[in-house]
Amino acid sequence: AQKITQTQPGMFVQEKEAVTLDCTYDTSDQSYGLFWYKQPSSGEMIFLIYQGSYDEQNATEGRYSLNFQKARKSANLVISASQLGDSAMYFCAMTRPVGTASKLTFGTGTRLQVTL
């Protein structure tokens, strides 16, 4: 069974600084997908970034990058130049490979607070 672990319930970062949100996963599959989603206080879920298990380069989307270390089974989200609007819950998620009964599984989330 696949499992996502986010060990940081809450994080603080100063505006304009970079922050890393941790995510580790457990799976026996060779092919899988890793995602990060943001949930602001308004409640909607916003897709941030995706990394495929066979992608050799770390994914980047603007100020977001995913530090993918396959051997360590970690997929940490790095937010550069934090902004006040980055304050939100962040969820790491994982999918199973093509051809299986696909499930999208989430971690418990990290609450990020950006301060002045």
Place this chain on the structure above:
Amino acid sequence: NAGVTQTPKFRVLKTGQSMTLLCAQDMNHEYMYWYRQDPGMGLRLIHYSVGEGTTAKGEVPDGYNVSRLKKQNFLLGLESAAPSQTSVYFCASTYTENTEAFFGQGTRLTVV
């Protein structure tokens, strides 16, 4: 550009009552999911579907049933609501396993 639409947005039920939550997507997605979100627990998968006419159990299926009679709709039913089912429910859909999920706006359900 509706995306994923959940109805209703809010509901209060008495213990023992039944209700159905509707999720509709207009993106021709194959995969659809129902989650519940509780403080400190993240999003937990209730049931999911990999195509029209198919359903499967997730992590926390007890007390819920689902149906996917049409590709665009995924219904979540509570036959006899319990206070433990007080939660925020999210529906999501994806085109394939490794594409981003699109979420509905959530349904806040309170069972008293």
